[in-house]
Amino acid sequence: MISLLHFFNKVGELKEIPRKGWVLRGIKNPETIADHTFRATLMAWVLGKKKRLNMERLLKIGLIHDICEVYAGDTTPYDTILPKDKKKIAALMKTWPRFTDAEKRKIAAQKHKREKKGLEKLVADLPRELRAEIMNLWMDYENGLTPEGRFFKQADRLENFLQAIEYWKKYGKLAQKPWWIQARELIDDPVLLDFIKEIDTEFHKTKKPKN
Amino acid sequence: MPEKIFYITKEKFEEVKKEYKDLLVLEVKKAKGDIPKVFESEDINPEYVNFQEDLSFLRSRIAELESVIKNHEIIKKPENADVVGLGSKVTVDVDGEKDEFVIMGTLEANPSLGKISNESPVGRALVGHKVGEQIVVSSPIKTTYTIKRIKYFSA
Numbered sequence: 001m002i003s004l005l006h007f008f009n010k011v012g013e014l015k016e017i018p019r020k021g022w023v024l025r026g027i028k029n030p031e032t033i034a035d036h037t038f039r040a041t042l043m044a045w046v047l048g049k050k051k052r053l054n055m056e057r058l059l060k061i062g063l064i065h066d067i068c069e070v071y072a073g074d075t076t077p078y079d080t081i082l083p084k085d086k087k088k089i090a091a092l093m094k095t096w097p098r099f100t101d102a103e104k105r106k107i108a109a110q111k112h113k114r115e116k117k118g119l120e121k122l123v124a125d126l127p128r129e130l131r132a133e134i135m136n137l138w139m140d141y142e143n144g145l146t147p148e149g150r151f152f153k154q155a156d157r158l159e160n161f162l163q164a165i166e167y168w169k170k171y172g173k174l175a176q177k178p179w180w181i182q183a184r185e186l187i188d189d190p191v192l193l194d195f196i197k198e199i200d201t202e203f204h205k206t207k208k209p210k211n
Numbered sequence: 212m213p214e215k216i217f218y219i220t221k222e223k224f225e226e227v228k229k230e231y232k233d234l235l236v237l238e239v240k241k242a243k244g245d246i247p248k249v250f251e252s253e254d255i256n257p258e259y260v261n262f263q264e265d266l267s268f269l270r271s272r273i274a275e276l277e278s279v280i281k282n283h284e285i286i287k288k289p290e291n292a293d294v295v296g297l298g299s300k301v302t303v304d305v306d307g308e309k310d311e312f313v314i315m316g317t318l319e320a321n322p323s324l325g326k327i328s329n330e331s332p333v334g335r336a337l338v339g340h341k342v343g344e345q346i347v348v349s350s351p352i353k354t355t356y357t358i359k360r361i362k363y364f365s366a
Contacts, residue, residue, distance in 0.1 A: 057271060098310045101325055108323045132264035139260050146271045150317070177352045181305075184348055188317055188328035204351050211352065 003125040010122060013070050020074040021160075024082075025093050025174060027167055033066050033074060036159060040065070043162075044155035050191050051151065057137070058148040064134050065141045065156060072118030075111050094175035094211060096182065112142060154187050158195065165203050176209040214282045218297050218316030218329065221285050231276040237262060238269060279318065286316065288363045295337045295361055297329050302360035303337075309359075314338065 014034040022030030041062030048058055069075075077097050083089055099107065119138055123131045140149035161179050168174040183196055219227070241263070262269040286298040295301050300313045312327045314337065320328035327334045336346045337356065346356040 054271060057267070098305065098308045101311055104323060104325050129264050132261040133268070136260055136262075136265050136268045140268070144318075144321075145260070146268075146275045148271070177354070180352050181354055184332040184354075185312075185327055185334075186322040186331065188320065188330035188334070190330075193332065200351055208351055 003127070007122065007126055010070055011067050014067065017069070017074065021076045022163075022167070024076065024078065024089055025167075026090070027171065027174075031163060033069050036163070037063065037066055039162075040152075040156045040159035043159050044152050047155065047158075047191055047195060048151055051147070053148050053151060054146075057140075057146065058152055060133075061137050061141050061148055061152045062155075064137050065152065067122060067134075068115040068119035068138065070118070071121050072115040075115075080107055094177065096178040115142075151189060154189050154192050157182065157186055158192050161196070162199060165199055168209065169203060175211045177211050214278070217279045217283045217318050218286050219279065219283050219318055220298065220315075223319055224279075224283060224285060227276055227279050227283075231273065231280060234262065234269060234273050234276065238273060241266065241269070292363050293341050293361065295340050295358065296363075297338075298363055300360075300362045300364065301337060301358060302362075304357040304359055306355055312337070 014037070015032055017033045018030045019033060019036055041059055044058055044062050045055065048055070066074075078092055080103070081092070081097060083092065116138075119135065123134050126134070140146055141152055142149075144150040144153060161183050164174065164179040165176065168176050187193060187196065260268070260272075262272070288298065289296045292299075295314060297314055297316065300311060302309065302311050310325070312325055312334075314329050314334055315321075315326045317328045317330055320326050320331070320334075322328075322331075329335065329338055332348065333346075333356065336348060337358070340346060340358055342358050342361055344358050346358070348354050348356070
């Protein structure tokens with residue numbers, strides 16, 4: 001039982017860690033990793049009802065998908081090209097970074113390695129079966145091994161997208177373009193694409209984004 | 212509702228068939244309680260997925276592989292290789308910046324590696340277009356993709 005207590009203690013730290021993408025954009029009191037996990041899992045469940053999915057598996061993937069970040073830290077697509085100057089960071093955040101094939105492979109491999117190591121450390125003292133289950137669920141999320149793993153990966157991006165549009169509405173200055181580029185290149189699930197249309201209609205009734 | 216067709220490369224399909232065969236063997240051994248202490252072979256689990264401890268995952272994965280084997284279509288080089296299609300590598304200029312996408316079926320799509328799905332809005336918009344053509348996605352913010360080069364690898 002003590003190993004479970006230590007695990008919950010450590011995972012609880014995610015309630016205090018702000019998501020890095022919002023910190024870089026200067027959002028005040030941004031959502032934490034746990035905040036994001038809560039809504040991404042809820043969205044996956046509710047929107048996933050329209051599909052034939054193993055709900056238990058889907059929800060478990062949602063719950064564990066970012067717990068590695070307690071050791072590995074949060075990652076953004078901008079990390080490898082992040083300037084030191086605040087003005088330059090602000091300018092970079094208005095764009096969607098493009099990389100060569102070799103850079104894409106290197107960035108993805110380093111992120112995967114760091115996060116896997118973080119997760120292994122976090123679950124190291126858990127009972128054997130639970131440890132294996134969590135590692136497998138995470139591998140599924142990372143590599144899209146089942147329909148649930150693939151659907152959650154996209155629901156995760158959709159939650160991030162919705163948060164961006166909400167911050168745009170709240171603070172006005174946030175550039176929407178990088179989020180739309182991501183959504184159009186990264187998401188292919190028809191249920192989630194329909195939901196993106198809803199977001200567009202609802203949030204842009206009176207005001208259209210400029211950039 | 213018709214079953215979804217998985218558009219898949221020949222190489223990936225060979226991997227799927229092999230993994231399916233190996234996992235069925237593991238499932239039978241597990242049912243008999245006759246499991247070698249360490250079954251995870253590099254062949255099945257290049258990344259160490261521990262099916263031995265997790266029967267529910269083993270069954271989910273077998274069901275997934277069965278579905279792919281039953282409902283797949285191998286991606287072939289089209290007769291008209293001048294247009295973007297499944298299996299093509301497309302070099303684009305996106306609002307002045309260069310990027311490269313390989314157009315894949317949803318199963319093999321991995322946008323962080325530049326493999327985008329033919330069912331994603333950008334994938335769908337690029338398919339059928341030629342070098343020099345511009346695709347403008349404008350709702351709600353305009354992004355222009357200009358096709359610079361199209362290359363097919365699979366025969």
